[in-house]
Amino acid sequence: MWRIGHRGACGYAPENTLPSFEKALALGVEGIELDVHVSLDQQAVVIHDATLDRTTPVSGWVKDYNSTVLQQWGIPTLEAVCNLVANRCLLNIEIKENAATAPVLKLLQHRINANTATNSDFIISSFDWHILDEISVKHPTYRLGVLTEENLEEALHFAQKLGAFSLHPDHNLLTFEAVKSIQNHGIKVFPWTVNESEKIKTLKTWGVEGIISDFPDRL
Numbered sequence: 001m002w003r004i005g006h007r008g009a010c011g012y013a014p015e016n017t018l019p020s021f022e023k024a025l026a027l028g029v030e031g032i033e034l035d036v037h038v039s040l041d042q043q044a045v046v047i048h049d050a051t052l053d054r055t056t057p058v059s060g061w062v063k064d065y066n067s068t069v070l071q072q073w074g075i076p077t078l079e080a081v082c083n084l085v086a087n088r089c090l091l092n093i094e095i096k097e098n099a100a101t102a103p104v105l106k107l108l109q110h111r112i113n114a115n116t117a118t119n120s121d122f123i124i125s126s127f128d129w130h131i132l133d134e135i136s137v138k139h140p141t142y143r144l145g146v147l148t149e150e151n152l153e154e155a156l157h158f159a160q161k162l163g164a165f166s167l168h169p170d171h172n173l174l175t176f177e178a179v180k181s182i183q184n185h186g187i188k189v190f191p192w193t194v195n196e197s198e199k200i201k202t203l204k205t206w207g208v209e210g211i212i213s214d215f216p217d218r219l
Contacts, residue, residue, distance in 0.1 A: 002210030003219040004031035004092060006193050007048065011214035015055065016046045017074050021084055027217045031090035031123075031210065033192070036078055036100045043067035044078035044103040050096070063099070079107055082117070092123045092145065092168075092190075092212075095131050105139060119143065125168055129158055136162050145190065152178055159187050166190050168212070171199060179206045194219075 008020025009027055016034055024032050035048040045067055053059045056073040067077050078093070085091060095101055104124070111117035125145030126132050132144050143165035148155035152173045159167045159182075167182050171191035182189050192212035194200055200218060203211055211219050 001204060001208065001219070002030035002090070002190070003028075003216045004033050004090075004190065004210050004212040005029045005216040006033050006212045006214045007035065008032060009214070009216055011195065014074065016048055016076075018076050018080065018084060021081055024216060025085065025088055029089050029216045031092055032085065033092040033094065033125075033212050034078075034081065035094045035096050036104055037062045037096050038100040038103055039067040039070055039077075040064055041066045041068075042103055044100055044107055045070050045075050046078055046081055047075045048096070078104065082107070082111060087117060087121050090121060090123065092125055094147065095124060095126045095128070098128065098131055101131055101135065105135070108142075109139075123165060125166075129162075132162060132164070148173070156182055156185065156187070160185055166209070168192055171203065174203070174206070174208075176206045179208055183207070183209075 005024030007015035009023040010020055013020035013023045021032055034046050036044045037047055039045045047062055051061055119141050123143045123145045125147050127147045135142060145166040145168045146155050146159040146164050147168045149170040152169055155167055164187055166188040168190045171194045174191055179189050188209040190210040190212055194211050194213050195215055213219055
């Protein structure tokens, strides 16, 4: 089972920061989940929110600042994270907005063309299924993960249609039967965000392929 650090290891370090990713690597994770928006200079930058207010000392929109300025406030570029991780684990890149799709794909393709990465080093996920649909048409070799926090049956139907690699549900949506139904369609199950020891134990018993957690050392 893959132990996937949520926004790095955000139970121990500020989310989506280089220290958080370093902590996840130190804990020996098989995967790191992170979120991507786009900067003013069209760079893929790693932050969950569209605004700076919650996780930085300033306020405003991410899209209004160049990546060099954002880095001064602790927001790394996706390229910096890729360089840090250096294929030591899988990167689950969650695209938060359609505008970030092109910069993400450009960076990944550059790394693949340069033989510094392969398609299997990444999963691209999103709650915006239109983004995943578009990627599947233009770049069918990428591993895609369907995110859902509402309708599991609808998400499974879309994941089948998409030929998705994995389905990433809110863990509260899952039952043993649901896990097996998803897996019977050849789709891996990566629930989020699972921090409680009893729930972790249950999901392991159900045989999920990976768990996304703020505390990956608990997995």
